Amino acid sequence: MSVESDNSAEPKVKRFMYVNRKAPHGTVYALEVLEMVLISAMFEQDVHLTFLDDGVFQIKKGQNPSVLEMKDFSKTYRALDGYGIEKVFVEKESMEERGLSQDDLIIPVEIIGREELGALMESMDVVLSA
C-alpha cells in the first residue's frame, strides 16, 4: 500500500467482509460466523456483513428455533448496530429467488445486485465466508 501507512504508528484499518451463504439452523455455520463478527467488532476494523444465497434466511423475521430446543440467535443480529457493525448487505437476486423482501428481514440492510456485490467483495482486504 502507500509509503505513508508503512511509516505510521497506527495499524492499518483493513476492509473485512463476512460472507454468509448458509441457512441458519441446519448447520452451525450461521451461529459461528455471527460470533466471529461480534468478536471482530472489538478490533475496530472496517467490517462488512453480507447475506447471499441461503444466508438470506439467517435474517428472516419470526424465527423460533426454541421449538427444536435450539438457541434463537436471530435476535442477536439486531445488536450488531450497537457493536458498530452498520455495513450490512443482502444480495437482491438471492432474496428474490426465495420470495423474500426487505419487509421479511429482521434488520435494515442495504440491498445490492449480484454484480455490485462481486465488485464490493473484490475491494476487500480480507473475506471470510461460510
Next chain:
Amino acid sequence: MGPLHTVNKSPFASTALESCLARLTEGAAVLLIEDGVYAALAAGAAADRLAEAANRHPVYVLGPDLAARGLAEASLLDGVRVIDYLGFVDLATRHSAVQSWF
C-alpha cells in the same frame, strides 16, 4: 403404500430434492424436514417443481422445522400439508419404507 421420502436439504443449496422428485413411484409420499422445508415456500424458485410433484403425490412439511425458520404456513405452496412429530411417526409406520435424501 409406497415409500416415504424425506428431504432435509435446502433446494437452493443441494440437488437432494430434485434427485428425490425425479424418482418418485406410484404411492410414494414426500416429507420435507430441516432445511428441506424451504422448498415449500410458494414464492420460492423451487415452488413450480414441488407443485408438479404435489399433483401426483402427497407432500408434507414438518411444522416445528417451519416455525424454527420463521416460515408462516400462509407462505407455503397450496396442497402442502403441515404435520407434527406424531404425524411423522404415523407416516413412517404407514409407508412401506422411509428413504432419506440428504
